[in-house]
Amino acid sequence: MKRSLFILIGGLMLAVAGFVSTYAFATAPQRSAEHNSQPELVWLKQQYQLSDEQYARICELYAAYHPKCVEMCHEIDAQNARLQSLLAKTNVVTPEIKSALADAAQLRAKCEANMMSHFYQVSQVMPSDQGKRYLAWMQKETLIPSPMSENQTTTK
Amino acid sequence: MKSNQPSENDKSLRKVLSEWRTDAALPPRFQEQVWERIASAEAAHQPSLFATVRWLAALLMRPSVATAYAMILLLIGITAGCQQGQTKSESIKSQLQTRYVQMVDPYQTPRR
Numbered sequence: 001m002k003r004s005l006f007i008l009i010g011g012l013m014l015a016v017a018g019f020v021s022t023y024a025f026a027t028a029p030q031r032s033a034e035h036n037s038q039p040e041l042v043w044l045k046q047q048y049q050l051s052d053e054q055y056a057r058i059c060e061l062y063a064a065y066h067p068k069c070v071e072m073c074h075e076i077d078a079q080n081a082r083l084q085s086l087l088a089k090t091n092v093v094t095p096e097i098k099s100a101l102a103d104a105a106q107l108r109a110k111c112e113a114n115m116m117s118h119f120y121q122v123s124q125v126m127p128s129d130q131g132k133r134y135l136a137w138m139q140k141e142t143l144i145p146s147p148m149s150e151n152q153t154t155t156k
Numbered sequence: 157m158k159s160n161q162p163s164e165n166d167k168s169l170r171k172v173l174s175e176w177r178t179d180a181a182l183p184p185r186f187q188e189q190v191w192e193r194i195a196s197a198e199a200a201h202q203p204s205l206f207a208t209v210r211w212l213a214a215l216l217m218r219p220s221v222a223t224a225y226a227m228i229l230l231l232i233g234i235t236a237g238c239q240q241g242q243t244k245s246e247s248i249k250s251q252l253q254t255r256y257v258q259m260v261d262p263y264q265t266p267r268r
Contacts, residue, residue: 001210001213003217004212004213004214004216004217005213007216007217007222007225007226008216010226011225011226011229011230012229014226014229014230014233015229015230015232015233016233017230017233018229018230018231018232018233018234018237019233019234019236019237019240020237021234021237022233022234022237022238022241023237023238023240023241023244024241025241026237026238026240026241026242026244026245027241027244027245027248029245030244030245030248030249030252031248033248033252034248039252039255040252040255040256040259041256042252043249043252043253043256044256047249047253062259062260065260069259069260069262069265072262073262073265073267076262076263077267108263111262111263115260115261115262118260119260138257138260141257141261142257142260142261142263142264
């Protein structure tokens with residue numbers, strides 16, 4: 001009876017050990033990325049199969065781009081705040097609102113140009129096919145507007 | 157298989173039985189007691205939980221059964237771990253992908 005109990009518990013422990021080891025193996029790359037200071041860039045390295053040198057270069061490019069990105073964020077916030085206050089004051093499109101909308105469009109164009117410049121630099125560091133894949137994905141995620149859903153087109 | 161019904165041909169036995177009379181009274185609660193005895197006899201034939209556990213324990217002592225049991229549990233553990241790991245891995249990848257886009261696109265950066 002004692003030996004049977006030992007076999008019973010041993011089997012269960014074996015199942016737990018099997019679970020833990022395969023779970024740890026399957027999530028190892030993502031867990032190691034999460035422990036890094038910039039897990040998003042480690043993800044990029046894994047996703048686009050970058051070498052250590054390419055990864056280091058992309059980290060440098062990001063470090064150079066980050067202050068510009070922060071500055072653009074502030075400009076966008078200031079622009080949005082200005083537009084909101086103008087819209088709240090009236091119920092017609094005033095010349096000031098038109099001017100603010102034009103400024104917002106100009107700012108978006110400037111931001112997108114900066115982004116694209118960064119994306120091109122990053123893609124040039126990557127192997128050619130991976131660079132093309134990265135550019136296509138980034139354009140889809142940031143520049144190309146998502147198609148209107150059926151609900152949006154019919155709710156008019 | 158023998159039938160419990162009296163044979164059609166056994167006329168003499170049927171005749172005796174039809175003529176047989178008895179004055180003896182049945183004991184009190186006779187029918188109830190008969191059913192109780194039937195129920196207890198049936199219960200005695202059913203395997204108890206302890207007997208089942210003992211049977212399983214004896215089964216596990218056989219090396220082939222013990223090996224098969226361990227292998228099946230190991231396989232279940234590995235399969236479950238693999239599935240859970242893949243789900244978790246995909247979830248982390250998806251989060252990092254979204255965060256990367258937010259990191260480089262000022263229009264998607266989460267605001268405080």
